[in-house]
Amino acid sequence: MKIIQTKLDFVQFSPIEKVSFYRNIIVKFTGNPRFLKSDVSMLDASAAVDALEKAIMAASDGGRTNISEIHDQKKLTDTLFRSLEA
Numbered sequence: 001m002k003i004i005q006t007k008l009d010f011v012q013f014s015p016i017e018k019v020s021f022y023r024n025i026i027v028k029f030t031g032n033p034r035f036l037k038s039d040v041s042m043l044d045a046s047a048a049v050d051a052l053e054k055a056i057m058a059a060s061d062g063g064r065t066n067i068s069e070i071h072d073q074k075k076l077t078d079t080l081f082r083s084l085e086a
Contacts, residue, residue: 015070015074018074018077018078019052019053022048022077023049025081026042026045026049029042030042039083040081040083040084045080048077048080049077051073051077052076052077055072
């Protein structure tokens with residue numbers, strides 16, 4: 001029997017890489033019968049990725065508050081996507 005191992009290397013990606021990576025995961029999980037029972041709904045995951053992307057765009061001016069928002073959103077999305085491994 002093949003053992004599936006989950007890798008959490010995505011946590012080290014840059015915020016911009018995370019957005020595209022997370023969107024790819026959402027597309028692949030949606031409608032996949034192997035992932036019907038997930039602790040996180042795809043709507044919640046998609047909303048978190050949208051918020052991360054919005055924070056990235058808002059921080060393009062280099063404001064400290066906006067950069068802090070990116071870090072907060074990264075933590076939130078990383079936590080959500082770590083719980084998707086089950």
